[in-house]
Structures are given as structure tokens and as C-alpha cells.
């Protein structure tokens with residue numbers, strides 16, 4: 001059933017089956033997101049799209065819109081929740097932006113800028129996650145993985161290869177490469193696969209182009225993510 | 239008009255590279271404006287060795303050895319407002335990239351097993367502070383009032399932050415001034 005709901009007090013129309021996030025985007029309204037991608041069904045893992053409906057927190061990317069709902073998104077409370085989620089993502093991995101090739105093009109970092117995350121707040125885990133430099137064209141730096149499974153989904157559903165998978169649960173969850181050796185070089189992964197070009201953070205990196213664009217002149221150095229993400233071509237590149 | 243008391247400011251570089259201090263000097267002629275309102279206590283700029291009661295403490299760098307812990311606690315005890323200045327103070331930064339390695343193995347690699355070292359041994363002069371097994375952001379050791387990210391934060395960001403603070407506003411660095419790199 002189509003209808004209208006209120007997003008931060010402003011009416012947003014929706015088509016049958018549209019989620020809160022999709023309807024908001026169609027109406028030119030931004031709701032933060034990390035694991036959501038227009039080419040895939042909602043994943044619901046990062047919770048950056050968290051909104052409040054009738055006193056309950058729901059994932060905007062997964063929850064179908066309903067007539068008459070009053071949805072709160074860009075409020076101090078919701079942005080505070082989002083900031084805490086970002087802080088947890090930062091301390092769970094090893095995010096040293098000054099030495100990261102993705103810096104300035106990274107969605108996690110850009111959201112942290114947008115939401116004014118100034119401190120990691122929690123104690124760092126400093127996990128040990130060796131990199132995989134075996135592939136001639138692509139480097140995997142697992143230190144920065146946020147487990148959004150965009151690479152898993154792209155490789156399986158678009159490239160037809162299933163190069164990546166998540167394994168284990170909870171704090172032991174991690175990304176693995178589907179090869180006997182566990183090395184990317186021993187798969188049929190290619191640099192023009194969708195999976196090679198979808199990581200929102202600095203895990204799946206093309207070799208030899210890391211600093212082709214200088215720090216300070218990159219995507220989110222020039223415009224904040226709430227603008228970049230609303231550009232028509234935005235969602236499928238970084 | 240009664241002349242205002244100058245705010246006392248202490249600064250230190252713990253496990254940092256002095257880059258944040260260099261960036262602080264990059265506020266250029268604003269330094270004159272600032273010096274109308276502040277005076278320095280302990281700082282590499284004054285060479286005062288211990289921190290007295292201060293209004294603002296700026297801490298560059300994370301905590302990598304026992305001396306860093308003592309100095310940081312001295313700052314917290316003396317500074318009404320303590321600021322983590324730059325990436326290393328905020329998340330450990332570059333020095334913390336050793337955190338997933340065993341510290342003994344690190345020392346061994348650097349001081350003993352490299353080829354070409356004469357009488358290779360790990361330095362053990364009693365004057366050298368003992369290393370911690372991990373490098374910590376300063377908020378893991380003391381309470382921190384404000385954080386100014388950047389590697390280093392730009393002179394502009396530092397100026398915006400300090401002028402807010404000195405003028406009694408909540409310091410706020412946003413938009414293009416907010417950078418982690």
C-alpha cells in the first residue's frame with residue numbers, strides 16, 4: 001500500500017514495499033547507511049540507518065514504510081546512537097586513517113566526520129589481522145573490515161564466484177577468502193569484479209593507485225557524505 | 239577595564255612526533271593574538287620541566303612507556319581542561335601499530351637479530367623509561383575533556399579550537415576542519 005509517513009516532521013511519500021530508507025532517498029532525504037547498497041537486498045548489519053518509530057529503534061534500510069508513521073532520524077538521540085556504533089566499529093578493528101590508502105574515500109570515516117565523532121571513546125581491541133598481499137592486483141587489509149558483507153554479496157550474487165565469506169560468530173567473526181590456502185591469489189578473483197570495487201572502507205585495495213589522488217583532494221575531502229551519497233551515481237562507487 | 243588574568247597552558251609530546259606541536263606553530267600570526275590571552279607553563283616551547291596548576295593542557299602523542307604515564311597523570315592533576323591533540327593521543331596512532339606484536343620480539347628484532355650490529359643488546363640504561371607492552375590512547379589512562387583529531391590537526395583547526403576554548407565557548411571543529419588524516 002502506498003502512502004505517506006513523516007520523517008523528522010516532513011511528509012515522505014512511499015510506494016508499496018519501499019523501505020523507510022528507500023522512500024526517504026527517493027524524496028531526496030538522506031538517512032546514514034553503511035551496509036546498505038541499492039543493488040542488493042537490505043543486510044541490516046551496521047545499524048547506521050537506525051531510526052525511531054513509535055518509541056522503538058528500527059533499521060531504516062530494512063523496515064517497510066507504513067502509512068502515518070512518525071519517523072525520527074536526524075535527531076540528537078539517533079545521531080548519538082549512530083556515533084556510538086561508529087565508535088565500536090573503530091575500536092573493534094585497526095583504523096589508523098593517516099596510514100590508510102582509503103582515507104578521504106572511506107564511508108566509515110566520512111560518516112564519522114558527518115556525525116562529529118571526535119574520539120573512539122571505548123578501549124581499543126588492537127586485534128592481530130595479517131594482510132593478504134598475494135594477489136598481483138589487489139591487496140586485502142583485514143584490519144579495517146566492518147563485516148558489511150558487500151564483497152561477499154557482490155562476489156556471490158553478481159560475479160558468480162563466492163570469493164569471500166564471513167566465518168565464526170560474535171567477537172570471533174572475520175572475513176575469509178574461499179581457497180584451500182586462504183590466499184586471494186589462489187582464487188579466480190579479478191580486479192574488475194564488482195567485489196573488487198565495492199568495499200566501503202579500506203580492505204579491498206587496488207595496488208599501485210593508492211595515492212594517485214592526493215590526501216585532501218578525495219571524495220569526502222570535497223563534499224560531506226550526506227551530499228555525496230545522494231548523488232545519482234553515488235551508491236555504487238565510493 | 240580590568241585586565242584579564244592570562245590563561246596558563248601546558249603542552250607536551252608523549253609518544254608523538256612533535257608534528258602536532260609544529261602544526262600549533264602553524265597558526266602563525268595568530269600566536270601573537272593568543273599570547274595576549276595565554277602564557278605557557280610546562281612545554282617544549284618553555285623548557286619548564288614540571289607542570290604547575292594550569293587552565294589548559296594540550297597532550298600530543300599516546301602512552302608508550304612508564305614515563306608517559308607519569309607525565310600524563312601530572313597533566314591531568316594540574317590542568318583544568320585536558321585536550322587530546324592529534325591522532326596518536328586519540329587512538330595511539332602510528333606507534334600503536336606495534337600493538338599486535340610481542341614487545342620482547344620487537345626489541346629483539348630491532349636491537350639483537352639485525353645483521354651488522356656490534357655487541358647487539360637491548361638498551362637497558364636505567365635512565366631509559368620502560369616500554370609498555372601496548373601503546374595506549376590517552377583516554378585509556380586518564381579522563382580527557384576534549385579531542386582534536388588530525389595527523390596533525392591543521393593550524394586552522396587548532397586555531398579554531400583554541401580560540402573557542404580561550405573565549406569560553408565549547409570548542410567545536412567540524413566540516414572541512416575535521417580530519418583524521
Ligand code: SF4
Pocket residue numbers: 094095096097098100101102103104106107108109144201202203418
Ligand atoms: S578504513 Fe576508513 S576509517 Fe578505517 S583507517 Fe581507513 S580511512 Fe580510516
Ligand code: SF4
Pocket residue numbers: 144145146147148149150151152175198199200201203204
Ligand atoms: S572487506 Fe569491505 S566489503 Fe567486505 S565485509 Fe569487509 S568491509 Fe565489507
Ligand code: FES
Pocket residue numbers: 032033034035036043044045046047048049050059060061062
Ligand atoms: S544500512 Fe541499515 S543496517 Fe546497515
